[in-house]
Amino acid sequence: MTSTLTVTGLSASYGLASALKSIDLRVEKGRCVGLLGRNGAGKTTLLKSIVADPEITVRGDVAIDGRSLRKLATYKVARLGVAWVPDTRRIFTRLTVAENLDIARRRGVASDQLERVLEAVPLVRGLLKRAGYELSGGEQQAVTIARALMSAPDFLLLDEPTEGLSPLIVEQLQASIARLPEIFDLGVVVAEQNFRFVTDLADEVHVLETGEMVWSGTPELLVSDPDLVDRHLSVGEK
Amino acid sequence: MLGVLNFAHGSLFAVGALVATSVIGTVFPSIPVFIGAALVGAVVVGVLGLVVERTVVRRLYRGDHITMLLATFAILLIVEGASELLWGDSPATVNQPKVLSGNVHVLGAALPAYSILLVVIGAVFAVGLFLLLNRSRFGRDIKAIAQDQVMGEAVGLNTKRVMFLVFGLGSALAGLAGVLIAPTVSVSANLGDSYILESFAVVIIGGLGSITGSLISSILVGVTEALAVAYFPFLSGFTFYILVAVVLLVRPRGLLGNARIGAAA
Ligand SMILES: Nc1ncnc2c1ncn2[C@@H]1O[C@H](COP(=O)(O)OP(=O)(O)O)[C@@H](O)[C@H]1O
Ligand SMILES: [Mg+2]
Numbered sequence: 001m002t003s004t005l006t007v008t009g010l011s012a013s014y015g016l017a018s019a020l021k022s023i024d025l026r027v028e029k030g031r032c033v034g035l036l037g038r039n040g041a042g043k044t045t046l047l048k049s050i051v052a053d054p055e056i057t058v059r060g061d062v063a064i065d066g067r068s069l070r071k072l073a074t075y076k077v078a079r080l081g082v083a084w085v086p087d088t089r090r091i092f093t094r095l096t097v098a099e100n101l102d103i104a105r106r107r108g109v110a111s112d113q114l115e116r117v118l119e120a121v122p123l124v125r126g127l128l129k130r131a132g133y134e135l136s137g138g139e140q141q142a143v144t145i146a147r148a149l150m151s152a153p154d155f156l157l158l159d160e161p162t163e164g165l166s167p168l169i170v171e172q173l174q175a176s177i178a179r180l181p182e183i184f185d186l187g188v189v190v191a192e193q194n195f196r197f198v199t200d201l202a203d204e205v206h207v208l209e210t211g212e213m214v215w216s217g218t219p220e221l222l223v224s225d226p227d228l229v230d231r232h233l234s235v236g237e238k
Numbered sequence: 239m240l241g242v243l244n245f246a247h248g249s250l251f252a253v254g255a256l257v258a259t260s261v262i263g264t265v266f267p268s269i270p271v272f273i274g275a276a277l278v279g280a281v282v283v284g285v286l287g288l289v290v291e292r293t294v295v296r297r298l299y300r301g302d303h304i305t306m307l308l309a310t311f312a313i314l315l316i317v318e319g320a321s322e323l324l325w326g327d328s329p330a331t332v333n334q335p336k337v338l339s340g341n342v343h344v345l346g347a348a349l350p351a352y353s354i355l356l357v358v359i360g361a362v363f364a365v366g367l368f369l370l371l372n373r374s375r376f377g378r379d380i381k382a383i384a385q386d387q388v389m390g391e392a393v394g395l396n397t398k399r400v401m402f403l404v405f406g407l408g409s410a411l412a413g414l415a416g417v418l419i420a421p422t423v424s425v426s427a428n429l430g431d432s433y434i435l436e437s438f439a440v441v442i443i444g445g446l447g448s449i450t451g452s453l454i455s456s457i458l459v460g461v462t463e464a465l466a467v468a469y470f471p472f473l474s475g476f477t478f479y480i481l482v483a484v485v486l487l488v489r490p491r492g493l494l495g496n497a498r499i500g501a502a503a
Binding site for chain 1: 376379381382384385386388389390391392393394395396397400
């Protein structure tokens with residue numbers, strides 16, 4: 001039984017440009033961990049480091065229950081139970097929505113997974129026959145999350161899921177994501193600039209600033225400390 | 239399709255034809271022998287392609303197109319050189335099966351039966367590739383990887399394996415084509431050279447990455463060349479240069495080159 005994803009002393013760089021310094025993170029199944037930080041703080045880089053995006057050079061370690069993912073190819077990390085919803089969604093535009101989902105279902109995943117995913121992300125049900133390039137932003141976001149869930153992952157990494165979505169859609173999205181840890185027994189990491197979204201969803205929040213983890217604690221603590229919010233998170237993130 | 243502009247296919251094509259000279263020899267082959275030669279050519283060249291992918295091409299997917307072109311050009315030279323050592327440098331001929339050497343009358347015109355067979359086989363393979371790409375899991379994976387390799391990996395696809403197999407399949411088809419073309423040409427190690435420019439013209443006019451574009455463009459190139467031969471003989475052999483220039487001036491991406499991806503991104 002996999003239960004914990006751990007990031008230890010992780011530093012990451014794009015070529016020579018350093019983007020993250022000695023990050024520690026721990027995500028348990030069934031829990032939701034929030035990553036907050038300004039644009040450029042390193043949220044995307046952290047998620048990409050976990051999924052072993054080849055663009056990034058990392059030092060330190062990423063492991064699931066003590067098994068290191070560091071030297072593994074991206075697809076192996078995926079097969080070990082890490083699913084990723086990147087910030088630009090990256091739908092396969094030349095495939096249908098149904099194919100976008102099916103492509104992520106690995107051998108060994110129960111055949112009723114599609115039905116479970118469609119129940120959790122109902123918007124997708126009506127889109128199955130559509131082509132990937134025909135979707136609106138909110139539809140894309142729902143499909144990308146559904147695609148990630150199709151592999152029955154143990155850990156789900158969401159990169160700015162609210163970006164570019166209308167407030168109403170954001171509300172629906174929040175409700176969907178809130179139920180995921182329990183329905184699918186998975187750990188969620190959600191990187192956001194949307195302060196409310198994260199503090200509402202997460203059991204635990206980490207604040208990143210210029211590649212360093214500058215604060216960790218409960219959302220209640222963060223919400224009750226306006227100074228902290230002012231210092232580390234830019235204006236307009238209320 | 240996977241961002242590989244490949245010169246090496248020219249020499250792989252020639253190896254297919256050379257394999258045909260070895261399998262068939264100087265006799266008129268029976269149909270089974272000819273089919274056997276086609277299979278041997280496809281397998282030998284397919285395996286050769288897999289070796290080329292694993293040793294050279296695989297290292298270059300992340301590089302730019304120019305590096306890939308130069309490297310595959312180097313492979314072309316190496317394979318041609320090796321073929322010359324193996325098969326000698328004097329041109330050989332291969333006979334087509336006797337039953338196919340006559341003419342067939344189509345709408346009053348006498349056409350060589352073998353040419354018609356080539357057209358039919360070409361069409362069958364075009365349909366087959368279309369189905370592979372659009373109706374199979376393998377094709378689905380190829381399309382996903384062609385668009386976004388890292389995202390393909392992130393949903394669990396072993397993209398290196400898929401690209402390896404695609405390269406092998408492409409090479410096997412080049413080998414098969416080499417065997418099929420062998421009876422119509424004088425076979426030598428540099429047989430591919432004259433075809434490679436034409437196929438490049440076809441791919442560039444059609445638009446990189448678009449198979450439909452390539453199909454349309456191959457018809458366009460063929461018909462233009464045929465018209466030129468008939469009405470402006472002095473232009474024969476030049477038409478595809480002219481076509482490439484004109485198409486690229488009007489549509490730098492080629493007829494159908496990745497327009498849809500660009501529009502959706
Ligand atoms: N592809 C890249 N190449 C070089 N530097 C990058 C690249 N992507 C991001 N960075 C840099 O890494 C740092 C962290 O960026 P990112 O992880 O995208 O932040 P966030 O997701 O929090 O907005 C920034 O300084 C950014 O400029
Ligand atoms: Mg980001």
